Amino acid sequence: MSLSLNNLKEGEKGAVLSISNLENRIVKRLIEMGFVHGEKIEVIRRLNGLIIVGLRSFALAIDSMLASKIAIERAI
Amino acid sequence: MRKVILAGNPNTGKTTLFNTMTASNERASNWHGVTVDIKQKSYVFNNRQYLLFDIPGLYSLDYYSEEEKISSKFIEENQDAVVVCILDENNLRRNLYLALELMEKTNNLILAVNMSGEVKGFSYEKLEEVLGVKVVKIDARKKRTLKKLYEAIESQTITQKEQKKSNANNFSIEDFELKSRKNFQKIDNILLSANYKPKGYYGYCKADKFLLKGFLGFFVFALVMMAVFFITFGFIGASLSSLVGEALEFVVEKIMGALEGVISSRGFLAFMREGVFGSIITIMGFMPQIILLFLCLNFLEDIGYLSRVALMFDGLLKKFNLTGRSLFSLIMGFGCTTTALLTTRTLDNQSLKKRTAVLLPYMSCSAKLPIYAVICSAFFTKHKALMVFLLYMLGIFIMILIALIMKAFTVSEPTSFMMEMPKYRLPNLKKVFKNAWASATDFLLRVGGILLLSSIVVFVLYNFSFKLEYVGEIGGKSILETVAKGLKFIFVPLGFGSVGAVVAILSGLIAKEMVVSSLAIVNGVMASGLAESLIISGSPVHFSPLSAISFLVFILLYPTCISAFFSMKKETSLKVALLSAFLQFVVAYIVSGFIYWSGKLIIYKWWFSIVLLFIVALITIVVIKLSKRKKKVPIRLLNCAGRNCKECHGNNLV
Numbered sequence: 001m002s003l004s005l006n007n008l009k010e011g012e013k014g015a016v017l018s019i020s021n022l023e024n025r026i027v028k029r030l031i032e033m034g035f036v037h038g039e040k041i042e043v044i045r046r047l048n049g050l051i052i053v054g055l056r057s058f059a060l061a062i063d064s065m066l067a068s069k070i071a072i073e074r075a076i
Numbered sequence: 077m078r079k080v081i082l083a084g085n086p087n088t089g090k091t092t093l094f095n096t097m098t099a100s101n102e103r104a105s106n107w108h109g110v111t112v113d114i115k116q117k118s119y120v121f122n123n124r125q126y127l128l129f130d131i132p133g134l135y136s137l138d139y140y141s142e143e144e145k146i147s148s149k150f151i152e153e154n155q156d157a158v159v160v161c162i163l164d165e166n167n168l169r170r171n172l173y174l175a176l177e178l179m180e181k182t183n184n185l186i187l188a189v190n191m192s193g194e195v196k197g198f199s200y201e202k203l204e205e206v207l208g209v210k211v212v213k214i215d216a217r218k219k220r221t222l223k224k225l226y227e228a229i230e231s232q233t234i235t236q237k238e239q240k241k242s243n244a245n246n247f248s249i250e251d252f253e254l255k256s257r258k259n260f261q262k263i264d265n266i267l268l269s270a271n272y273k274p275k276g277y278y279g280y281c282k283a284d285k286f287l288l289k290g291f292l293g294f295f296v297f298a299l300v301m302m303a304v305f306f307i308t309f310g311f312i313g314a315s316l317s318s319l320v321g322e323a324l325e326f327v328v329e330k331i332m333g334a335l336e337g338v339i340s341s342r343g344f345l346a347f348m349r350e351g352v353f354g355s356i357i358t359i360m361g362f363m364p365q366i367i368l369l370f371l372c373l374n375f376l377e378d379i380g381y382l383s384r385v386a387l388m389f390d391g392l393l394k395k396f397n398l399t400g401r402s403l404f405s406l407i408m409g410f411g412c413t414t415t416a417l418l419t420t421r422t423l424d425n426q427s428l429k430k431r432t433a434v435l436l437p438y439m440s441c442s443a444k445l446p447i448y449a450v451i452c453s454a455f456f457t458k459h460k461a462l463m464v465f466l467l468y469m470l471g472i473f474i475m476i477l478i479a480l481i482m483k484a485f486t487v488s489e490p491t492s493f494m495m496e497m498p499k500y501r502l503p504n505l506k507k508v509f510k511n512a513w514a515s516a517t518d519f520l521l522r523v524g525g526i527l528l529l530s531s532i533v534v535f536v537l538y539n540f541s542f543k544l545e546y547v548g549e550i551g552g553k554s555i556l557e558t559v560a561k562g563l564k565f566i567f568v569p570l571g572f573g574s575v576g577a578v579v580a581i582l583s584g585l586i587a588k589e590m591v592v593s594s595l596a597i598v599n600g601v602m603a604s605g606l607a608e609s610l611i612i613s614g615s616p617v618h619f620s621p622l623s624a625i626s627f628l629v630f631i632l633l634y635p636t637c638i639s640a641f642f643s644m645k646k647e648t649s650l651k652v653a654l655l656s657a658f659l660q661f662v663v664a665y666i667v668s669g670f671i672y673w674s675g676k677l678i679i680y681k682w683w684f685s686i687v688l689l690f691i692v693a694l695i696t697i698v699v700i701k702l703s704k705r706k707k708k709v710p711i712r713l714l715n716c717a718g719r720n721c722k723e724c725h726g727n728n729l730v
Binding site: 034050057 | 257284
């Protein structure tokens with residue numbers, strides 16, 4: 001079963017698999033931010049429909065629409 | 077002259093460095109992508125002149141958007157320039173990505189690491205060694221830390237890099253991902269060898285847990301906004317304002333006294349007193365308040381709170397088909413509509429940008445403040461602050477209604493939101509004041525230039541007849557009076573169909589700062605006497621409390637000014653700018669008419685107020701319902717065919 005970033009709870013960690021179903025322009029933005037295959041991520045906080053994601057040692061806020069397009073695997 | 081290009085990720089201190097290096101006052105901010113043009117300025121080091129370019133913040137050199145393209149091309153085409161890439165010490169793991177890309181484009185790269193001393197044990201010598209590029213430590217805010225950077229730029233040998241055929245703009249996203257993955261891995265290895273171990277996540281602060289969510293978050297926001305309002309319009313702003321006004325009037329009286337001794341022409345004296353000095357005093361008196369407003373906005377932005385607000389309200393704004401990012405532009409609209417319109421450039425979706433631009437003018441700009449202040453102090457002495465507050469709220473309410481109506485009748489993609497968390501930081505007070513000073517001088521220039529000139533024109537047109545005779549001496553009708561007479565019937569239904577009010581409204585189209593001075597010219601008084609003269613029914617312009625409200629509402633809503641129109645045209649298109657101006661006229665007319673006649677009815681029978689409240693509520697509910705109806709969402713095309721294909725209604729186009 002594939003998991004999206006949206007499925008992670010606060011404090012849970014994972015690794016990026018792929019990004020799908022988004023315009024190239026936005027995919028490019030996400031890649032530049034560090035959402036590439038294998039990158040480790042952590043959901044720092046969820047608030048009002050936004051997710052604050054920690055990756056590459058910085059915090060990025062993205063909305064759940066974007067988060068749902070980012071496939072991940074949960075870190076054990 | 078040696079060329080130097082400053083490149084870097086957004087929000088790394090690039091513009092701050094530019095300012096420190098050249099000792100200038102460009103606007104830098106704790107916000108994504110404020111630099112929207114390439115700025116240039118020269119500086120001198122060791123008797124040699126350098127030309128420094130500040131380009132918009134970039135994440136990578138491959139581009140989809142116009143802005144990125146401009147920056148990327150600029151670096152490619154200027155092979156004779158030294159490129160300085162600024163990196164944030166705390167965010168190297170991402171910032172270095174751009175540095176790696178720059179290394180492919182130019183041989184003349186210098187990395188400037190903006191240090192805050194928070195990352196312990198990091199060896200930048202090692203970084204220099206592994207990358208094979210000059211690395212210097214700086215603190216972008218302090219000039220004395222920049223010596224090494226100046227020297228590095230001076231001693232950099234310039235060589236041309238052979239350009240690989242650029243495939244930017246046409247690259248496949250898969251290739252891009254692969255390349256990025258490799259680069260990020262490379263960065264991790266490099267940083268590992270340089271013993272780089274930052275703590276936690278850059279930008280996230282524990283306090284965000286409370287400041288961003290739920291009741292406490294909104295409570296803090298409300299408190300902050302109230303504080304801003306109080307500082308600007310309350311005791312501090314008002315007393316500073318009257319102080320400046322009185323001081324200036326004192327000076328002018330002295331000058332006029334001297335002039336009266338020399339010149340006897342009444343026409344000329346009146347022209348000097350009311351046309352020239354009158355306008356200066358009226359506008360200058362409001363400068364303290366306008367500076368305070370900018371000070372507050374700059375301060376909130378600099379400590380990183382303003383972008384938190386955008387984050388907090390993203391969910392709410394999505395309901396109006398906007399995103400948190402448009403909120404920044406909207407808040408800037410309280411300062412100046414024209415400059416706020418320029419910030420919509422950083423929104424990455426064309427239709428979102430248009431929607432934000434059209435809604436922006438309803439945020440009451442600071443130039444309208446003097447008008448509210450004068451009229452409210454005449455009619456609503458006791459509830460002055462409340463009235464001004466209500467006007468601001470009305471603007472926001474109308475904006476939301478229009479946003480909902482637009483949402484109901486347009487088809488648009490769901491908007492996405494992505495934002496780096498800017499770091500909370502201690503305010504750089506020097507920068508905050510510098511920014512405020514810059515807006516103050518900008519304001520002065522505007523007053524000194526176009527406003528003074530047009531005040532004089534208004535004075536001449538209002539006081540001289542078609543035969544160019546001074547009507548104050550011989551009687552008869554002036555040029556403007558004749559024109560305004562022809563137009564005033566339009567405003568009779570709104571309750572302020574007097575020649576003077578029409579003159580004020582017409583001049584307000586040039587700039588809102590003109591309105592108060594026009595009123596003063598028409599009534600033939602100085603700034604301090606204006607409020608009083610507006611109550612007296614014998615004055616050329618006078619209002620009843622009700623028509624004063626209607627006039628204020630009209631001022632709040634009708635087209636902002638000429639420069640806002642042109643900046644809207646620049647950011648969107650002529651069509652959108654014209655439509656938006658037309659919409660503003662219509663909305664202003666309807667709303668102030670509605671308020672005027674509601675007032676009349678309520679005065680006639682009090683229970684009409686309940687009926688009218690009911691009507692307003694009904695309209696609001698209908699609009700909300702309309703905006704929620706299901707619409708056909710266009711098929712999202714994964715492989716956009718570009719401009720020739722209209723499937724996505726242009727939403728995918730850059």
